[in-house]
Amino acid sequence: MKYLPIIICALALCLGETYAAEQDTDTDKKVLAAWEKNCAPCHGKNGKGTTTIGRKMKAADLTSEKIQKKYKDKQEEIVKLISEGLIKDKKVIMKPLKDKLEEEDMKELAKYLEELGKKKDEK
Numbered sequence: 001m002k003y004l005p006i007i008i009c010a011l012a013l014c015l016g017e018t019y020a021a022e023q024d025t026d027t028d029k030k031v032l033a034a035w036e037k038n039c040a041p042c043h044g045k046n047g048k049g050t051t052t053i054g055r056k057m058k059a060a061d062l063t064s065e066k067i068q069k070k071y072k073d074k075q076e077e078i079v080k081l082i083s084e085g086l087i088k089d090k091k092v093i094m095k096p097l098k099d100k101l102e103e104e105d106m107k108e109l110a111k112y113l114e115e116l117g118k119k120k121d122e123k
Helices: 004-043 052-057 065-071 075-084 103-122
Strands: 086-088 091-094
Touching: 004 052, 004 103, 065 103, 075 103
Parallel strands: none
Antiparallel strands: 086 091
C-alpha cells in the first residue's frame, strides 16, 4: 500500500505523455493536410517550389537559406502573408487564405515553414 501513490503518479505521467503525443500527432496531421491542400500545389511537398505550377509562378523555395533567414522568428509576418496573399505589380502571386484557414492553422503553417528549412539542413 505504501507504493500505491508512487504507482498512481507513474501512471498519471505515462498517460499524460501519451495524451500529449496524440495531440501533437493530430496537430501535425492537420498542418500537413492544410499544407497539401493550400501550399503544395505551388511550393511542393518539400517546399522547394519545383512543381509545374510553382515553376510557372516562380514560387519561392521555402527551404532556401535566403527565405529561412528572411522569415526567421517572424511568425506574425508569415501568418499575414498566408492570410493576405502576395501581390506584386498588381499581379496576384499567392492567393490569400484568410477565408479558407483559421488563424491557428496559419500559425501552424508558419511554424511548418521553419521545419522545412531544418529538414533541408539535416540532409
